[in-house]
Amino acid sequence: MQAVMQRAVAGHTYRVRQTDPTGSERVTQQLSAEFPALAAADIERCVGDTWICAQHLGLAVTARLVERIARERLLGVVNSVPPSGR
Numbered sequence: 001m002q003a004v005m006q007r008a009v010a011g012h013t014y015r016v017r018q019t020d021p022t023g024s025e026r027v028t029q030q031l032s033a034e035f036p037a038l039a040a041a042d043i044e045r046c047v048g049d050t051w052i053c054a055q056h057l058g059l060a061v062t063a064r065l066v067e068r069i070a071r072e073r074l075l076g077v078v079n080s081v082p083p084s085g086r
Contacts, residue, residue, distance in 0.1 A: 023063030024051055027070065035074050042077075046070050 028047045032040050050070040054061045 024048060024066065027063050027067045030067065031070060031074060034071070035078060037078065038074065043070075043074065046073055046077075 024047050028040075028044045031043050031047065032038075035043060047066060047070050050066050050073065051061060054065060054069065059065065
């Protein structure tokens with residue numbers, strides 16, 4: 001089953017086919033458990049953006065691939081907070 005995912009970027013709406021609609025939800029839940037300091041909405045947006053970027057690059061998008069890339073991006077966000085803000 002295929003689903004269509006919409007994302008608005010800079011005033012444009014993009015419709016992207018997502019071959020595994022429950023995959024992004026699972027990845028979001030798993031990463032939310034790993035990064036409790038981040039807002040669930042921020043994690044959901046990161047997963048969605050990662051999924052769309054991978055499709056745009058022509059990669060074979062899987063939940064595992066999106067999870068690995070999104071995790072690296074979220075680690076960057078967590079590690080970029082200055083020590084005084086932790």
